[in-house]
Amino acid sequence: MGTAEQFTLRDFPLQCGAVLPEARVVYQVYGDLKPDGTNAILYPTSYGAQHTDVDWLVRLDGILDPSRWCVVMVNMFGNGLSTSPSNTPAVGRPGVYFTHYDNVRAQHALITQALGIERLALVYGWSMGAQQGYHWAALYPDRVQRLAALCGTAKTTDHNKIFLYSLRAALTSDPAWNGDRFEGTPDRGFHTFAQIYASWAASQAYYRAKPYLAWGYDSLEDYILRGWEAGYRQRDPHNLLAMIDTWLRCDLGDNPVYGGDYTKAMGSITAQTLVMPATTDLYFTPEDCEAEAALIPNSEYRPIPSIWGHRAGNPYQNPEDEAFIKEAIADLLSQ
Template identity: 30%
Template sequence: MSHPDMQPSWIDAPHRCASLGRFRLESGEYIDDLLMSHVVHGDLDDRSRPIVLGVCAIGSTHHRLDFLIGAGRAFDPARVTVIVADALGNGLSSSPSNSATQGGSSFPRFTIRDMVNSQKALLDHLNIDALDAVAGASMGGMQALQWGVSYPRFMKKLVALVPMAKTTAWSQAVNQAGRRALETSGDWRAWLAIMHVLAMRTPERFEEDAARAGGTHAWLDKRAAWFRTQRLDPLDWIWQSHAYDAHDVGTTPGFEGDTARALASIEAHTLIGVPALDLYNPVEEGVRAAQQIGNATLLRVPSTSGHMMASEADAASAAQLNAEIASFMGYSRESAS
């Protein structure tokens, strides 16, 4: 996947790629030559500054958290350095679509813990031995919680928006429907109807979006045209969705499948944000994780946008999240307004 077309709200930071050699996966298989795509906002050479790692959602790139980065936002590059890492399988870091030696279906399956471990390898490559925080939304929020379990003393804080600690049967069924739309017809429009309407939005939010677009079919046509500019490879998304389905922090080595005990092991102060309703990652999963982490704050955002609450697509929620995260990180609310 080449870099998707720039969008007006995205930050045009220099795109970097680290070649990290042979990388062992949880399965015992290897990625022949791990490539870790990433961007840096701020001054990485100034190690007196706090460093935040941003991690991205399923099917997205390092631009996924741009709504939280910038002057006056939660992560202001004038005061903190932000490294945003592209996840395995997103077409920029090592993926089925871009591997020179393991392309297509020969690319090994990977897990969310493999994503986290590849990000740790990137930080080691950059000589970073501690973080102020790890932040992410959706699959990024799931990675953030996994960071807290896998590397409990590596960061001070976690920001996990619309996360799950263990993928629900509901979420697995949603992903399976998305996979079938791609595998049987290769039809992005059908996939969009499943993933970007039924999963990502609430009925109330889609009613508004469809009305602005001129109707349901007009919205789907416009969204499909926009999505083509993102150049996502179907197999990349399918491979990431399998990692999504299999996730459970409780299967981290040492926890014998005990999700609650794994969450209780998190030492970082954790902020978990959830909307009123989420038809992809059920709200109850975020609430349960906040209850089981010893030092956690649950933020309920009164959004009717569903899973999209944690994105630039909901301006009011984005403003609240920037203020709340800035406060959580120790910044003044005024600086994030």
């Protein structure tokens, strides 16, 4: 499968007005690019994830098959591999933040300059990856043939913002937070953060079914501790805040290209678009996703019938939802 590589941009201007002397984008390529360049797929990362956390679906006969497709997995700013508060001290300070406009401009430079890819057969994204996918399709419509947006919206809704505010408050209410930085590990913050995330990311029906008991967890509390909190503790809390701030600012129209006109931005998408929420997603709701699909000229709305909530879009423990997504992506790629 190869190893991760780094692409560096010099004097990269952020949308917030700051200029980074170096902006680093870490990525990994799976599969080979055809001589005519027609089999390239871009897969941006999701909240809290690095490419090795979510590349399970890039495998032979998987959702994205590297024997047929050249899949470029790119780590978004703030995730700890690409430029982030943990590796670039100036980032994460007051007034210095990332937007998806920043992410996608940097990714565009990577794709065109470093990899020599003129057009993407597909941009595939789950959650914050879907947000980046929408930005790709609107900012570079001539570069994106197809878009698969799983469990994500092109604009963060007010209801979704409340979820994000609670996550931010969970971390910054910890005694280790000095109002600007963490002076130690936010133990209480991580614990509360994980409880909030676990409650929103899966549905009520999921918790009634208790699938986690079959995976070696002996109780709900054990599942939250080892299945959720332990994972987020692997991330620098400054990076978690940076990605929350990007998510909060997600608005497809809020950039110099569309000047705040979200509806115009959505209507500018020419890619064949597959909008795939989960029927039980609590924060990227099917109603919100269906409303966005209606604004895109060449779109199909195909919700995932699942009790797994938001996690249905990344079904590494869930063969039924994986099969549903695999079939939908195969249909899209055949068009």
